[in-house]
Amino acid sequence: MAGLQTYLAFAETVRHGSFAEAARRLGLSASAVAKSVARLEEDLGVRLFQRTTRQVSLTIEGQTLYERVCRIADEIEALHDEASGARAEPTGTLRLNAPVVLGRMLILPALAALRRRHPALAMEVELSDRQVDIVGERVDAALRIGPLADSTLSARRIGQHQIVVIAAPHYLEQHGQPATPADLAGHACLRFRMPSSGRVRPWDFIVDGSLLELNPPSAVTINDGEALVAAVAEGVGLAQVPDYMTTRAIEAGRVVEVLAAFRPPPLPISLVYPSARRITPRLRALMEALAPGER
Secondary structure (H helix, E strand, C coil), X not given: CCCHHHHHHXXXXXXXXXXXXXXXXXXXXXXXXXXHHHHHHHHHCCCCEEECCCCEEECHHHHHHHHHHHHHHHHHHHHHHHHCCCCCCCCEEEEEEECHHHHHHHHHHXXXXXXXXCXXXXXXXXXXXXXXXXXXXXXXXXXXXXXXXXXXXXXXXXXXXXXXXXXXHHHHHHHCCCCCHHHHXXXXXXXXXXXXXXXXXXXXXXXXXXXXXXXXXXXXXXXXXXXXXXXXXXXXXXXXXXXXXXXXXXXXXXXXXXXXXXXXXXXXXXXXXXCCCCCCHHXXXXXXXXXXXXX
């Protein structure tokens, strides 16, 4: 019968997508991890991975086993905390995902204080605009914007952000300033293509007390928020973006807000984590660092 370390080697291979990276994390050779997984498949009598020269991907049986192994690993961690008296000082590695720009604005400033307060806590931070599978990829927590759609996740609100329309002053001097959202038809609109879905994000406004969703013709479509703001600053056109992306450009006078009277309602920024998992000392430390007023 395969031992616990064999199952953990399997789980690390899933989480990191290769035997080589799993081996590096476990302090083993890639061949040792591959042989361990092969023995597990032989022991169980099922194929857990579809293997190619570039990567490994899970079979249906592999996905089922991986979810069970993750739950067992969580239980082992909980037993360890209880046996050690659930000490307040968090240890181990906290795995966190956040959108690139939002992570730079919220996570990176909190890291120094978090490390000073909890020196035994290690952080693995992935800044990516892709929508990660928090449970499947064994991520401890992630930053999400807007209403929480996934019922398997719990959320701790840590703030909010506003969507704003911006333009460069020299663009407005040449083309005039829109007075209402209807005026956007006469302007060059720069649209954002969401990396997670591939969809072009609509523009939202409050008009006569109601939420209005517009899809103005796209003069330029960009899948990177910072590049979108940079293009606006160059005078290419107008864009609707989160306010946290515009702070420096507005302070420098490179862009200004327009249509401020038609701003849509602010959207919540939340730290989300799997509902089925307990709040570990590591996760609680992160919550306190990001939202110290929340308990």
